[in-house]
Amino acid sequence: MKHGDREIDVLIDADALKQRVAEMGEEITRDYQGAPLTALVVLKGSFVFAADLIRAIDLPIKVEFIGLRSYGSRKTTSGVVEITLDTKYPLTDKDVLIIEDIVDTGLTISYLKKNLATRMPASVKLAALLHKPSRTMVDVHIDYVGFTVPNRYVVGYGLDDAGYLRNIPFIGAIR
Numbered sequence: 001m002k003h004g005d006r007e008i009d010v011l012i013d014a015d016a017l018k019q020r021v022a023e024m025g026e027e028i029t030r031d032y033q034g035a036p037l038t039a040l041v042v043l044k045g046s047f048v049f050a051a052d053l054i055r056a057i058d059l060p061i062k063v064e065f066i067g068l069r070s071y072g073s074r075k076t077t078s079g080v081v082e083i084t085l086d087t088k089y090p091l092t093d094k095d096v097l098i099i100e101d102i103v104d105t106g107l108t109i110s111y112l113k114k115n116l117a118t119r120m121p122a123s124v125k126l127a128a129l130l131h132k133p134s135r136t137m138v139d140v141h142i143d144y145v146g147f148t149v150p151n152r153y154v155v156g157y158g159l160d161d162a163g164y165l166r167n168i169p170f171i172g173a174i175r
Helices: 014-032 047-056 107-117
Strands: 006-012 037-043 061-069 082-085 095-103 123-131 144-148 171-174
Touching (some): 014 047
Parallel strands (some): 095 123
Antiparallel strands (some): 006 171
């Protein structure tokens, strides 16, 4: 498929995304059984997934945002995680669901989980739209996984290439 001047292979189409996100929402709803939940959305890549997932969760839910960066404008991680935006309200004694677009090296989520532990939440679970196990450097437990993807640079549905291509309604890989 062509998007602007880029050739993009569709890996996960919009219908498959919609169906799997709905299933994840149902699973999260069952696991928390009506208890209030704080969704911690990792910006920027997770915003589209988070919006759909939150609507699929039938619970009392608050939303917080945290900005993390380890890639910048590069296609490979720098290995250093930086907080670019922090939460507005305390997470102490809250059940926190981290909503992340992709877990590949595991460095960002490992850093975030350690950081969150100092904030003393009641619990922390992770929902990741995508998992790229071939790139794992640090093992992290993912409680809710949307899809496993191959070792290709993926874009769309919120994931970007230097800030662009977040708006395509599927997960694709640039050729």
